[in-house]
Amino acid sequence: MNENIREILLGGQSFSWRDDGGGTYSAVLNDKIYRIRGLEDAAKDPFLADYFDLSYDYDKAAREIADKDDILREAVTSTGVIRLLKQDHWTATISFILSQNNNIKRITGLYDRLSKRYGHEIEEGRFTFPTPDEMKGATEEELRGLGTGFRAPFILDAIEKAPLLDTLDTLSFDEAMARLQTIKGIGPKVASCILIFSYQRREGFPMDVWMKKVMKEYYPDKDPSYFHPYEALSQQYLFSWIRNK
């Protein structure tokens, strides 16, 4: 089955990628700018090979998920193969704090404004996502001025607690969820997104407004454990499917 590179890059698990037109996508990652047209390009670069989790067999996972039931089969076949990116912890944390009660387009805009204000320029008009250190002097007024709204104090708390992000790897899923939720503005949905898209915790199952609809309408008597061992991937397929339907 074909990989859906567009959905992987722009479908809401990362806010780093931009559509440059002509089938090219670019992102500032790892202090560099990367331009790719597909996974073949990612395979040529060690950083991207890891970032795209190329050692994991997503095609096999897609087939097994599709075999689970008719809804998942429809979600997988209509979407194409989805991968889970291995994003930087801090970038993912701020990205999903920005995501609450927000939409993908506006989240991307906020991500860009934070980059322009606190990051550094890699090439004309392209900025790194700022590190916690680079955001150290930020104030609530400044952050609100960039359009973050009620999320401004959450970002400040995350800056304060950024070292916590390096303590999660050895923890169980539940412990990591609990520790992330000690940061203001991080609840179960945001925490599970961070753990999936930055810590490779495939048992996460983010329940946003879209997924609540899916569960109510198609899985009324089920809970996330039904999708084991592909909770996170199944959720991604159902999320893409319902949003594009």
Next chain:
DNA sequence: CACCAGGCCGTGC
């Protein structure tokens, strides 16, 4: 004008 977006917090019961 309303209602919504990859929700969470504080309050009240």
Next chain:
DNA sequence: GCACGGCATGGT
């Protein structure tokens, strides 16, 4: 424990 209103902003 669960239900509810409020919350910044920009799009439809």
